[in-house]
Amino acid sequence: MTRYAIDESRSELVAIWETGYGAVAIRVAPLAVSIEPRRRLALAAELSGLSRALWRCYTHPASAAGSLALNTEGWRREQTRNEFASVTAHIRKPNLPEGNSLMVSYDPVEECAHRVGRCLHAAGDTDLTAAVVADVEAERAAVEGAELGDLSGRSAQAVQLTRQAASPVQVAAADRILMGDPLGGGELFLELDPTSACVAAAHWLQAAADVAADAANSAAPDVLAEADDIEALPLATPTVVLELMEIGLSPTDVVTRMICDAMAVAEGEAPDIDDLREKIEEAGEEAEQVAASGAEAVGEITAIRLTTLDPLRPARDMLEDLLSGIRGCWLLYRENAMFSTDLEGTVSDDELDGEINEAFRNEVRARAAADRHRLDLEDRK
Structure with a gap:
């Protein structure tokens, strides 16, 4: 404003x-x-x-x-x-x-x-x-x-600003930026609506997770937890995004649902009573298990987070985490490629890194292009 x-x-x-x-x-x-x-x-x-x-x-x-x-x-x-x-x-x-x-x-x-x-x-x-x-x-x-x-x-x-809906024009622009460099994306923060950029980034995160999962012989929703063992990552939001897309939700549905919930929290509302009730029950069960450790330990467990996003800036916060998630997929892919490559010892470390990075980018581009229907942009050109 x-x-x-x-x-x-x-x-x-x-x-x-x-x-x-x-x-x-x-x-x-x-x-x-x-x-x-x-x-x-x-x-x-x-x-x-x-x-x-x-x-x-x-x-x-x-x-x-x-x-x-x-x-x-x-x-x-x-x-x-x-x-x-x-x-x-x-x-x-x-x-x-x-x-x-x-x-x-x-x-x-x-x-x-x-x-x-x-x-x-x-x-x-x-x-x-x-x-x-x-x-x-x-x-x-x-x-x-x-x-x-x-x-x-x-x-x-x-x-x-954070908007509750995405613009197809802006989603398409964000998709083009990530096609240019799946490991880039800094430009998304400068000229695009962050909610729409999140929709494109969620699509590219799924593509990167699929590529990393193939390389690590793992499931796509689990790759970020594995990557976190390599380097600390913001896991919560990108993992939820991958889990929701795994059950069939589109990138647009996932992003707008999570952002709308965070905006409701910012206005003092609990957007999902059933989810809140489940979190309270889980916190109560965990509190009973650590009760012997003292009140301080119980207090940490019973602090319930209503959203994985920052309610004051949910779209930009989500975009940051989704791009970090793509980088996490690259970390896991790179680690597996380093162990499996036949080129180790025959080329310099920099050359090896360059070849692995380019291979990751190309595989992610191919997967994102093959699944571009998820963005529902074909009839909006």
Whole structure:
């Protein structure tokens, strides 16, 4: 989202947003001396609130809610998204107090727009109003562009956000990056929606796990535990992803399910009561087994984690772990190749490493290409 602030040294309203490369700041409008400091700050705060409400429509699309039936969460999200067309009208003509009463909207986008409008009404500066309206229109266009998978310009701030749904355009772009180098992927953090990048990375993790499993004569969901014996890895998330894909879920279903659950946890909800109950029972059983070790040991076991992801940044956290998982597959593949190769002793260590690394990349590319149907992109070219 865009944050608005007051540059006191220049007496200006500025807008700031994050990208994959760093933050961008622009001047929105100069502020007249007659506008009191508290009113300036109030305007910046309300504009930040409006941006947050607009971008929530991107991160929480109606399509991800499951149902659009009357009075459901999906229906409410759809109503909020429909308010985009009226935002600037509410800013230009906000609800104002009448006596001791004020009409307040239940819709967050509409009400945030009215609040911005009331701040501008109090400022009484037509030039400032025109500049703010223009900037809000640019912010709204940025959200709409991100919804379509275009993260250029101001829409680039979506790179830092977690969305409950994936964009086929962005998934395809992430897939091309990993095809270029299955052991790379740093570019995914800079220019792509992280949820969509996770979908592609999950597909490539499965391909890498299949290749490593063949090399180690193991099962794909178990390869990361074996790789962890070689080098410490973040196991939990990529292992869950592999286990869910093993039972037939698509990369999109796995990623969006896990991310939606983590976003629910961030909002104070336990997304799966049955899963929570099972975790509580398991923790209770383990606590009984270590009770003799003391209260401190019991306390560590009974601390239940509701999600393997960081609830504050679930998509980017998942992407980091999935790419680490691909590297873990390479570690296991490399170790087995080093022991089985006939070239050892006839070429230098660097040459041997290079040949093994290239062989891994090529095998993973071939497996990912053969199973690309998992991404469901063929009819979206």
